Amino acid sequence: MTLRPNYRIPPRLALQAGGAVLLGRPRSVLADSLAAVADGRPEIEFLGLEQIPSRAGCLVVCNHYSRSGFGAWWIGLGISAAFGVRRDPDVEADIHWVMTSAWTFPDERWKNALVTPLTRVLFSRVAACYGFIIMPPMPPAPHEVGERAMAVLRAIRLAKGEGICIGLAPEGRDNGQQPGDPPEGVGEFIAHLCKAGLVVLPVGVSESGEKYVISFGTVFSPVIPEKRSERDTQVAAQVMSAIKKQLP
Numbered sequence: 001m002t003l004r005p006n007y008r009i010p011p012r013l014a015l016q017a018g019g020a021v022l023l024g025r026p027r028s029v030l031a032d033s034l035a036a037v038a039d040g041r042p043e044i045e046f047l048g049l050e051q052i053p054s055r056a057g058c059l060v061v062c063n064h065y066s067r068s069g070f071g072a073w074w075i076g077l078g079i080s081a082a083f084g085v086r087r088d089p090d091v092e093a094d095i096h097w098v099m100t101s102a103w104t105f106p107d108e109r110w111k112n113a114l115v116t117p118l119t120r121v122l123f124s125r126v127a128a129c130y131g132f133i134i135m136p137p138m139p140p141a142p143h144e145v146g147e148r149a150m151a152v153l154r155a156i157r158l159a160k161g162e163g164i165c166i167g168l169a170p171e172g173r174d175n176g177q178q179p180g181d182p183p184e185g186v187g188e189f190i191a192h193l194c195k196a197g198l199v200v201l202p203v204g205v206s207e208s209g210e211k212y213v214i215s216f217g218t219v220f221s222p223v224i225p226e227k228r229s230e231r232d233t234q235v236a237a238q239v240m241s242a243i244k245k246q247l248p
């Protein structure tokens with residue numbers, strides 16, 4: 001049986017980033033991602049690096065994967081580090097990741113009462129520090145519908161900028177190395193970003209033995225149905241199919 005490694009943020013980087021988050025100081029996700037992988041731990045195998053647009057903006061979509069010893073933040077760190085290698089020096093290489101505004105626990109009241117408020121404060125500070133986009137967990141609670149709409153509008157405005165890259169794990173939750181279906185509304189959200197000018201870059205995140213494997217696929221523009229009733233499911237299906245092709 002192969003023992004899978006534990007991936008850890010270098011202590012000095014963790015202290016620096018943690019201090020910036022608490023003090024409200026901006027940091028670059030690209031710079032921190034490169035620092036996190038600089039010592040070769042984890043050992044990352046990049047496949048299809050040439051698929052990353054050198055100048056154009058794109059929507060990075062990937063599977064949501066984590067396990068004990070592999071925090072979901074390594075998805076963003078690994079992919080962001082790859083962008084630092086491929087993007088032209090005079091083009092913004094930071095990815096604006098879409099992240100949840102809080103962890104929620106529908107079946108555990110005490111966690112909802114204690115953990116959810118704490119993560120809401122922490123995640124908002126992380127987003128402000130790194131220029132991320134926070135959205136309410138899916139499906140949004142009735143009082144969060146307006147907040148979600150504002151986040152969607154912010155993402156669309158951002159997508160219209162020159163060379164802007166936005167990152168998204170459509171599932172929004174772990175389903176192992178093989179992705180599941182994204183929540184309702186994700187396909188519609190992706191369609192809006194593509195209409196704003198972004199192409200889709202599918203990425204598969206997996207592990208092979210002691211290696212962390214990140215596989216980039218060919219960029220594409222999904223077919224967006226005219227009928228709104230078909231748009232969400234069909235766009236989401238195209239995107240998830242492209243992600244699955246990058247997985248073992």
